[in-house]
Every structure is written in structure tokens, then in C-alpha cells.
Amino acid sequence: MHLHFKAFYCIILFLNNLKMAGAHILSAVEGATTDLVKITRALISVSDKTGIVDFATFLASQGVELLSTGGTAKALRDAGLTVKDVSEYTGAAECLDGRVKTLHPAVHGGLLAVRGNEVHDRQMKEQGFQPIDMTILNLYPFEATVQSGANFAQCIENIDIGGPSMMRSTAKNHAFTTIVTQPAQYAAVQKAMEENGGATTLALRKQFAGKAFALSAQYDSMIASYMAEQLKEDSPVAVRVYEPQTTLKYGCNPHQTPSQIYSRMGHQLPFDVLNGVPGYINLLDAANAWQLVKELNEATGLASAASFKHVSPAGAAVAVPLTDIECKAYEITSEDAAKLTPTALAYLRARNADPMCSFGDFCAVSGEVDEDTANILKREVSDGIVAASYTPGALNILKAKKGGKFIILKATENYDAGALEYREVYGMTFSQKRNDIVIGKDHIKGNVVTSNKDLSEAAVRDLILASICIKYTQSNSVGFAKDGMMVGVGAGQQSRVDCVKLAGRKVATWYLRQHPKVLALPFKDGVKRQDRVNARVRYIEGDFTAEEKVRWLEQFTEVPEPLTAEEKEDFLKQSTGISISSDAFFPFRDSIDHASKLGVSYVAQPGGSVQDGQITEACDEYGMTMAFTGVRLFHH
Template identity: 35%
Template sequence: MAVAANRTPAPDRHKVARALLSVFDKAGMVDLARGLVELGVELVSTGGSRAALEAANLPVRDVSELTGFPEIMDGRVKTLHPNVHGGLLGIRADPAHAGAMETHGIHGIDLLVVNLYPFAETVASGADRASIIENIDIGGPAMIRAGAKNHAYVSVLTDPADYTAFLEELRENGGAVGLERRRSLAAKAFGMTAAYDAAVSTWFAGETGDAAPARRAFAGTLASSLRYGENPHQSAAFYLDGSQRPGVATARQVQGKELSYNNINDTDAAFELVAEFDAARTAAVAIIKHANPCGVAEGASILDAYERALACDPVSAFGGIVALNRRLDATSAAEIVKVFTEVIIAPDADEEAIALVAAKKNLRLLLTGGLPDPRAAGLLVKSVAGGLLVQSRDSGTVDALDLKVVTKRAPSEVEMADLRFAFRVAKHVKSNAIVYARNLATVGIGAGQMSRVDSARIAARKAEDAARGAGGPVLTQGSVVASDAFFPFADGLLSAVAAGARAVIQPGGSMRDAEVIQAADDNDIAMVFTGMRHFRH
């Protein structure tokens, strides 16, 4: 049905005479209400909000006085009434609307102060299904959308952070609010209800086991506007998705300048990689540059792991991101700050370590309070022209795989430990990925090449460059090698053999597996198949 357009221009300023307050989060509500009363605004409220206002000795009418109907069904029905929605939606300058309001005794509502039941927080708390359902707000979103649609006459406050500025404007303008602010608040209100509905629909999709629902909504809350994106001519912003997965989004930035788009992207890659290593079992450090690792190692301590990770490619580590799976201690911090580093991210840090990092005023230190679970489910989203690609997170871990020895020679115990280590790292290297490892440290990494052979050669050359710089042996000799996907031909394997690798881990599954296995046997190479690929684009 066609809807007639309202061509009555919105007033530049609109005086607030009546406010409806109905909030779950009552932070700042009483102070706001007190300021409104001082300006002569009539307060109308519901349930717990009304009780809080009365406790503060503020004059307030119960919403049932407007509706002529009590709250029923445990508060499920209290504001869903024409006297409320008519007061929000009525166009004051439209004679037909004004006549309907007068005929039916509907009084305009000029200010709506509403925030919603904590649906996402209830889901995150692990609450039962009934509790989650009960925390789906109905009346709140309905009122917010009504008031925001009619922002020509209604201001909608959904965020306590906006209360102070709103009151200041009212005081400066004799109790009136400008159109620009009303529009801004309306835009924020619709963003909030969209995000709320996205959270509800995502939960329902999970409940029904629908991996590809007919409509998929994604939402985020602005964490910060960034100076620019990957390049200075691109605008950018950082949003939180509310998942609370430990990492850059949830971290406390102890010090350092503002994070850039590239910092956030690289720091996330670094922390997700280092989380593959159980902190209760081993210390681990990952050094990342442009979302690829340039060195990863396990060690007896964070310092040991850092020094061994740095040795893999100290040139590329300059200006990189350092991620730790354990608390940052002072000894390790003193060593890390010797190399120009953009970001250090760790679960925690000693006070002495924090003080050492503070000497480098531009170095960002992020503390997360924990590690993300590499096995946890989740969604990854990528935009393409005209659409979105959505996939589940790569939650496969080498510890959960049934490794199959396919060559005549089986890996030794030491080789097997290195193979598992290398495959953990390969999961986080851009495809085509080749990782050489020795003694639980990377010694050569090849990433993002169109040919797997090229990745193997680049990784070997990186190892040679590191050896030349350190004045020591090339550590790919006697190493193991991991490939994120199968070798389509034997040439990639033979390049690794030429670099000195003695054992291989790869998914298998090529039409030429037999040829590759034969090449391994011919060179006395041990090889295991994982049955799982780890492409990362």
C-alpha cells in the first residue's frame, strides 16, 4: 500500500515538553531526569525506571496513566498502545494527525529515553534458552523506531553517553533541541535496533542449526574512527561485534599511540597464531609483518621463544607485531624493545615490563586478559563486489588430527614434534604456505605465492639470508617442512629436500600423491598426511 509523503518541513528547533523514560541500563537516567524536570519537562515512565525516579523524589507519571491500561504479562505489554505510539508518531504540523491526536486524547511525546534488554549479554553469559528468549525486547525497539522515524518532532536517546550533551543543548536553547541533533540521534537509534535484531537473528540461526539462513545480518558497535585504512586515501573505522573473543578488540591498550587499520589487522593475525600454542604447556612468541609470520617459536620462557622467533627473519621483524601467549616479563620486554616494534600483545604484563615498554612512547602495549580458543566456532566475513562471503572459522587443530605416515621412513619423535609445530604455523601463513621448522622454531617461511615451489624456494632463501646475517649455518638443513595444502607435483617437495628438509607434513589428497610419496621415499624423507587443508587468503 502506498504511503502518502509528509511534506511538512521539520522545525529547526522543537521544544521538549514531555519525555518517556523506559530503560534497562539506568546509568545516568536520574541525573538526566532531574535536568529535564528543572526545564519544566513532564516525565512519564515504566516499571523499574519509574521506581528509580520516584526514589529520587522526581515527579513522574506512570505510563498506564497515558494508556488507561495496566502493565500485563510480566511487563511484556506496557507501551504497545496507540496513546504511546500515537504520541511518538504524530506529525504535529499535519492537521489530520493533530486532529486524530485531539480526538483520541493523545498527547505528544517529544523525548524518548530507551535502551534495551541485554540480549547479547544474556547469550554470552550461557543462560538457558528461556532466559534468552525473555531478553528479546519488543516494546523498546518498537518505540525507538517510531520516535526515530518521527525525528522531526521527537528526540530519541538510546545511549547514556549522549545524555549530558543533550541536556546542555536544551539549556542553551530554552528547552528546545535542534534538528541536526534529532537527526543524529535518529541515525544512532536505527543503528542500535538493527544491531539488536542482527544479534537475535544470528542466535536463532545457531539454535536452528542453519549454517546459511536466507537472510544474514551483521552488526558492530563503533570502537574507534581510524585515521585511514590500508592506505592514506582510504577511510576506515573499527567496530566491535560483541563476541568477546580475547584479542585486539577486547584488549586494554596500556600505552602507545592510536592503533592504525594495519596495526589492528596484523595484531589480530599475530594473536590468533600464538593462541595455537597452549600456554600451560609452552611459552610461544609470534612476530608478524603484513599479516604473515616472519618468525614463530616455542621456548622454555618468553625470552627464549622471542629470541628464537626473531632469529628466523630479523630483517622482516623490524616494525612488526610481537604476540605472546604468556605474561610479558621485564627481561623479555627489555629484549623486545631493542628492535623497532609497532605493537606488543599479550595476556598480561608485569609492572616492571610495562615501565620498560613505556620508555618507547609510540610502542603500543595491548593486554587481553586471556587467549582466544583456536577450536572455538565463529564466522568470518569478507566483502566482494555485490555481496558477502561468509564461512566458519578455521577451527581445525593439528592435535585433533589423525596423522598418517605414508612413507617408508616414519618421523622420529623429535621430527614429529617439529612437524606438529610447523603445521600450526602454516595454518596462519597466507597461501601458498611453506614453513620450515627446527627445534620448535621457524627457520624459513614462504607465503602468498602463486606457486608452491616458489614458496618453498623463498622460504629457503630467507633461511640463507638469516644464516648469512648471523654468521651461522643454514638452519633448514635437518629441518622439517609443512605445507598448508597438498603438493600437486613432486617439484615442491624436491625444492624442500634441496633446502635440507628431512620430514614433511601436508594434507595429501593430490591426484599425484603416489608420485610425491615416491619422491619422498627416494630421498629417505619421512612424510605424514593430515587430511586437513589450511588455505588462508
Template identity: 35%
Template sequence: MTQVKISRALLSVSDKDGLVELGQALARHGVELVSTGGTAKALREAGLEVRDISDLTGFPEMMDGRVKTLHPKVHGGLLAVRDNDEHVAAMAAHEIGAIDLVVVNLYPFAETVARGAERPEIIENIDIGGPSMVRSAAKNHAHVAIVTDPSDYAALVESLDAHDGKTPLAMRIRLAAKAYAHTAAYDSAIANWFAWGDAFTHPEGPEALGATPFPETMPVAFSRVDMLRYGENPHQQAALYRGASVGTQGIAQAEQVQGKALSYNNYNDADAAFELVAEFGGEDPACVIVKHANPCGVAVSGSALDAYKAAFACDTVSAFGGIVALNRPLDAQTAEAITAIFTEVVIAPDADDEARAIFAKKKNLRLLLTGSLPDAARPGFSMKTIAGGLLIQSRDNGRIAEADVQTVTTRAPTKQELADCLFAWRVAKHVKSNAIVYAKDGSTAGVGAGQMNRLESARIAAWKAKDAAEKAGWPEPRTIGSAVASDAFFPFADGLMAAVEAGATAVIQPGGSIRDEEVIAAADEAGLAMVFTGMRHFRH
């Protein structure tokens, strides 16, 4: 059937936004309204005539509302094929009336979990009747329209107005597809809670339930936020999706205050900057500058302005057209400094009125305000598609403190060297492997990223430090007297010796190579202090 006249509608919603206006529009088209509980109450209070679901089924709502729509007179009215003689005869024999429109949104399960509700309340917010009606109506979309999203109310009303109270088939197909995606996402949230939430708070531990962080079936649900202009390259298509979990804080949830739409690459780079600056969340003001998903400058200082200046000085060439992230609200002075060169995106928890006014003069610059920073140590998972499959791992939330490192050389690092080692280590965690990071006095001196061997990364990082010094007019590169971090062990002493040539005096690395003794001996001979972390930070 191409067009279906809406004569009876069943409405049962948790989200009451737009409900009354929709009910009024349906009533204007002579549609009989059938409803449940709080939905019926809201419609009646607006002066609309509503038939209770119990009147339709002949059974009262029971078991604390768990059983109200699970009835043949509901699902028969939804599933009956109107041009099938046997179905029509069954409807007549059992006094089942057709239902032409279902408006349902489900119990707020994810929101209930996010606010820390107790287990019994979470269980009660697993909707049963709602998804059942949604699926029945969607299956029979040839005859029934299903609306699960209040944002579709306006389009539905426009269609009824344009087609004399009827819905076209194309709309019903689109709504059915959206409905199945909705119930799939809803069930994914429930499955994930059982797998990763409920099981891991069990008093006897997840083992008692046979639970694992990697269940046999991995339900994944994301909602599309926006279509992007293109992907990494103009011939690729792209879109931004947001995770289904409520309360998640990330780039996808940031408020874009100004600037043109973000591209795929902008989002990717902004996420890299945001995750790194989160490593310094509650500490001194920190600034991260990222280019092509790698940090080209990172610094901590006494103010956001000083942190930006120090980060910028590390690599003034790469910073042009880069992404800047700060862990403090933006002020006017910092905004002035950032806008002195072309910058693609700026990310911060907030910005004062003066800073916003300064950024507003750069109409293409994207300003993202996040409200807060995520906990760098939070649990979670990262995903990567491969041909025919998906790789999933727990996110790299490993962190190293002063007490966790082991001095393996004759000379122990000084207090300043150890501080620089730990700073460099935090940055190296966010640099593509093979990663080498030189740092001095709370800022990066040189970054070597993504090379096929560690020796070349050490040399490139040292060369960038030398280039930065020449451009700034410094008497020597900041690698002199610096600490150097390596994201994985030195398989040979050559990479270490390149750091010595650059002027590094302290090293932090995971250790664990079969040539550790050879590397330690080379460090001792050069007078280096070296510490092992026992933790690797590969990033591909």
C-alpha cells in the first residue's frame, strides 16, 4: 500500500517533548488516540480525548505496569496484513481493530545507568512492551507507521497535512529502518551493561558469572551526529557518530562555539590533542599542539599563556595550521597569542567573554569548549576495523608515577631529570610509534614520531630541536640537558647513543630487551641516568 490513512494511533512515550502538539495534530485529522499511563494523562491534561489501552485490550495494566501492551489486540492490530483475507477474517473474529500509527520511545535505560541507580531500578528500566510494539509496527511498515524519535514528529505532521491524513510508503520505510536501529542500540546498551557493568560489580567478581570484558557477541551502537564534507581525502565519504552511553565526555560531545564545520581530519587531530591534554587534567596549566595526530609541542607552566608559548616554541613550523588544546579556560592573552598564527581548532574546557570575542575575529577558526576533561585513567575500549573484522582492546590508560620506575644505571636521575622523564613519558604515550620524546623543564624539546626504527626517531627529534633553537635564536637546542622517553625498549644501543649526541642526560624506557645489559652499559659509559618503567606505550 503506497499511502495509508491514519485512523488509530497508539502513543506510549517516556520522553514527553512534543507529545501534546503531536496529539493535537492527530486529533485534527480525526485520529483516535490510544495510550498508556503517563502518556494518556499528559494528553488528557491538554484537553485531548484518549482511549486507555486497557479499554482496547479488555485487560487492566498489571504487575506494576510490566504487562499492558503485550496483548493480541495490540499486536494483532499492528501485525495484521490489511490486504490478506485470512488476517482480515481473524481480526473480525477476535474483534481486533487496526492500529495505523505507533509513537513509542523507550524507558530511559542508559540514563538510569549513567546516574548510578541501583540494580533493581536499572532492571525496571529495561523496556519490554515498547520494543515489542516498535518491532511489530516496523515489520508491518507496509500498513503501519512507527515513530521512535520526537524529532520526526514535525515531518509526520507535515506528511499528514500534505496527504489528507495519510502516510506515504517511503516515509514508513524510512521510519521502520530508524526504529530497528533504535531497538538495536537499546538492546546493545542493555547487553553492554550486563557484560561490562553489572557483571563487574558482582560481589563475587565477574568470574562467578563467567563474564569477560570481551563477550562472544560484541553489540556496538552509535548515533550519527553529522555528515562530514569528506573523509581523510576528498574522494572518501565520512560521518561523525556518537557513542550511545550517557555522560561520556569527548570531542564528539564538545560545543562548537564558532568556525566552519569540522572535517574528518579535524576531529581525528582534535581527539588526539584532547586525550593528551587530559593527561595533565588537574595539574598545572598545560598546552598541547597537534599536527596530523602527533603532538609537535607540549608544555606545562604557571599560566595557560606561558604553556602555549613553550609548546609553540618546540616546533613553530608544524604548529602552523595545527590543533591547540588546553586544560584550563581560555583568557584574552592566550587567545591573542593563539590567533597570531593560523590555527585550525582550539579546544579548552571554557573561554571567557574576552577570549571568545578575540576568536570571533577569526571566522574560520573552530573553537570547541568541552566543559571538563575526561579522566586519563578511565577504563574503556578502543576499536579498529580490519578487512572483514574488528579489533577491540582496552584503552591505554596506563600511567607511571615516580614510585613505579626502577633506576638501572649507576647514576640515579636528579629530581629535575626524573620530573622531565615522567613528563616526556606522558607525551610519548600519545606519539605514534616508534616514539622518541626529548623534554626539558616541563616542555617538549623535540618529538620523533612514526618512524620504522627507533634510531631515526631519535635523530629526527634531535634535528627538530636544533631547528627550533635556530629559529628562536637560542644559544643551544633544548635537548642539551634534557630527558628522553622511548615508548618501547631500545633494541640496540644506537638509538640511545643518538640521544646522547643530542645532549640528553636522562632516559626513561620500558626495558625488557634481550640487550638491556648492553644498553645499560652504554648508558653508564656515557654518564646517563636511566630508569625502566616496565610498561610499553605502542601507538599505531
């Protein structure tokens, strides 16, 4: 019992001593939280030598001793700076072809020692180690080596070991040490030292430490992904590293806070914000809308535009001249329409596909926004725009919209979204190859399966337009196009025929907006434009409640004559030349039967159903031309 008690007592003493030592270390670290740390010694090892000579010259002027290795040391000496080799500092020569040079206790002791800790100070003195206050480094360019097409052995040789080790040691001990990992940080370090007598601030050290650990995670994730590709199997762990860019007002709903947008570390966002504060749904709309118009422009060679609401297009169009009847329906004179630039014309068409649904849209155009386009947007209720560029005049017009809150995004030139995309839902992360296929003429021409093979260039254009549009429409989806514009989009229905009916109702409304009775509605002076748009649609629909009709009639100088069901039906019979595209095959002929009532002459769909023969037969009965694209375009 006595021996057991003595042993127990010794353990307690040991734990107490350990606790006291730990407390002493913690106290020393916490004690430095408000302290400035003067830089006396810096270790420099960079592959990207941008600005390093000027920065090192500044450090030397502050009395900082410079340690370095290899090519960096040579570059500094060639600039006339005094540099001590790391091998001289450690007392150990570089070996193994340079694989081992900074992996030494003198380096990591100098970085990790807690300043002011008695045990650390004593052991540093016993070992002959000196503190290192700053590490300036870049990691070996592993990603660039892979992208250069280097073989496996070369890529493996470009995996940095010493760099990440020093980076992590310095970042961990940021209470006393400063880690600098990119040339863009040099100015901030120099400013801090100039303002604080050669010292850096804790805030700066902590910020740079966070960036260093993120860089370390990104670097390891690149290596893990490369190894997985080489092994032709999934990596056991997928690491994605993101950098916060801006805080959003809230998520999809006001109670979903916090909300933020991130970029992949080391990569730009696809847009620069020129004006306004984008929201969560705004950026989702912008991402989809920009891809749509970019692909549409590439496929057709025409200026393209889209009007998005809740991550589906309300309308999309290319620059095709307006007819006189369309000018009347869209409230623009034929003379003014003829003067529109292609970009303005494309957006005018896109916005007028379904002007009720486009109310409060987020729009996109494929090229430069000019004054014509800006003036159209100026009068519309819209949240924002994304475009390739803006003229100075257009930018001034748009910046004044919505009291200066209109969101203006400039697309990043040559943006690389990456081959794979990821989405986190309910704690699960989905990964897939990005849908980078672009529908073009080759998917339409030569793939006609009906008896009628007639396909004009205008019909091919409209089928391409409809197909690219539904690629960015929530599935199930179908889209109708005519004269270079979407005239009906059906999104997010579980049944294919319901998509056709939903979109078909929009087609009928679009076409009936050109009916003589609709164009002649006697509005009172002062009725707002959007109110006129809504009133025309309600007139076409005709299903008023008694109270609604009273308020509706207040907008007119006289009671309009009703638009009867017979008149609608007779007018719709004149509709022809409309194209329809479906994001997946038609499982039954009911979709074709319904489309025939709307003037559909051309059909594009992937094909691949056991009912393909029946669908083709239905198209033949109506004299339609149908092409099997072979590409399913689901979008969720």
C-alpha cells in the first residue's frame, strides 16, 4: 500500500509539473496577444521571386538577418544583400539532392520556440538554436507541374515537404512568428514594420497564419486529387478549400443567416461586382444566366440575352429583328426598334417572352452593355445584370437604377470553372462532371428522324436556342422558341406533358398579346407600363373574380369587349413555325398532340425511349420535323 501510495504521489507531482509547464506556455502565448513582435531574423525560400529583392532589401534596412537557400540565396546575393545559408545556420549540409535542407531542429526550433518560456529559452540555448521571427516562402509549383504535362515521377518530385513544414510551424507559432506566403503580402508586412519600429502586429500574424493553413490544405488536396487520378480511383478523402469573398444579406430566406459566397482558393470568382450587393439567389441566377448567353452566342454567333427568375429562365433570345406586330405588342415603335443595337434587341426579346414572370428578373447579355441596352433596363423592374463588359455611359445609367442598389456584375474573362462541380445538400456532398456540352448545329442537322426533313436555318437556330435554354432550366423542362426568342418555358414539373402544357399556356399568351383586340385596349393616360403588361395578360386569361374585374376596368377609358374563347382559338390556328425542345425524351405522344395546338413545326429531343417510334409517328401525322440530339439536359 505504501509503495502504491508513493507511486501515486509521484504521478500526481508529475502531472502537476506538466500542468504548470503547460500553463506557463499558455500564459506566455496569451501574454503576447497584444504585443508587437520585432523581426530580427527571416528565412526566405521562394520559387516566385516577384518583388523578393525589394522586400528583402527593406528587411535588411531594418537590421533583419536574412537566411536563405539555393536559388533564392543567389538572387539576393546578386542584388548585393548579405545572406546566411540555412546550412550554415543549422550546421548541417543540404543532402539527398536538396530534399533535406530545412528539415532540421535548428529551423523548426527557431520557429516553434515560445518566447519568454523558461524551458524553451534554456533548451534553445543548450542546443545553440536562434529564433527565426519570419518565414517567407512559396511552395513548389505542384499544380503547374501537373498542368505542364510532366510525367508521374516529375510531379512527385515537385511535392514540397520542407516548405509546408516550415509554413505550418511558423503559422502555429503566430503569437511570435510571421508567415508570408505570397508576394501580395509584402506591402502589408512592410507597412506594419514601418509603423511599429520593425515589428509586426498580432492581427497581421493571425490573418497570415489562417491563409497559410488554408494554403496547406489546398496544396495537399491537389496532391491527393492527382494521386487518385493516377490510380484511377476516388481519393479516400476529397479536400476542397474555399476563400470567403463577401457576406450576403441572407440565404434563400431571411432566417437563413449567416450567408456568404466563397471562391475556390487560388481561383477567381466568375464575376466582379461593379455595383450593388448581390444576394444568394441573385448569384445563382447570374451563374446560370451567364452560362446560357455565353453558350448561345458561341452556338449562333448572335448577340444573346436571358431574363432569369429563381434559377430558371423566364425568357432568352438572340438578336433577330422585330416585326411590326411585335413592336406594337412590346410597346416600341418600328423606327426605334430598327435603331437598337444587337445586344439591346436580344434583351428586349428576352424580356418580352414572359414579361409577367420577368418582373424583378436578373438578366444577362453575352457582349458589351451599351446605352441602348441600359435604357431598356432603366425602365424595367429588375434586380441586376451580368455581362462581358459595359460602356462608360451604360455603366452610369445602370449605377443610378434602384437608388444606386442595382447589381452590376462583370463576367471574369476566360474563367475556368473546373471539370468537376460539387454541391453540399443536407450534409451530403455531391460531385459530378460539369455539364460542359454545348448544343450546336451538329446536334440538329443530320439527326432528323421524321418523314419531313425540312429544316430552315431559322428553325435550326430556334431549336438550338430552345435546347440551350432548357439546359439551364430546372427539370423536367421543355421550351418553345420562335423568331430567335423563347416564347414559353415550362420548368420543374414531374410530368413531361405537364411541362408542355405549362409552357404551352405561356406560348398561347405570348401569341395572343399580338391579337388586334389586345393591341387596341383603351388604357387611360398614366397607367404604368408594367400594369399595362399585367392587364393585357389578365384580359387574355379572362378568369376574373368580380372584385378583380372592378379594379381591372379602372385602367381603361371604356369597357373593353371580351376576347372570346372562339376568337382565341381562331387566332391561335394562325400560329406556325414554332420550335420545341425537351430536356429528356417524350415518353408518350400526348406532348406532341398538345404541342400541335400551338403551331409547333419543329421538335428537338434526346430520343432513347421505347416509345420513340410512336413519337415519330405522331410528328409525321402533324407534318412536324423532329431531330434526336442524343443529349439529355437535366438540370437540378
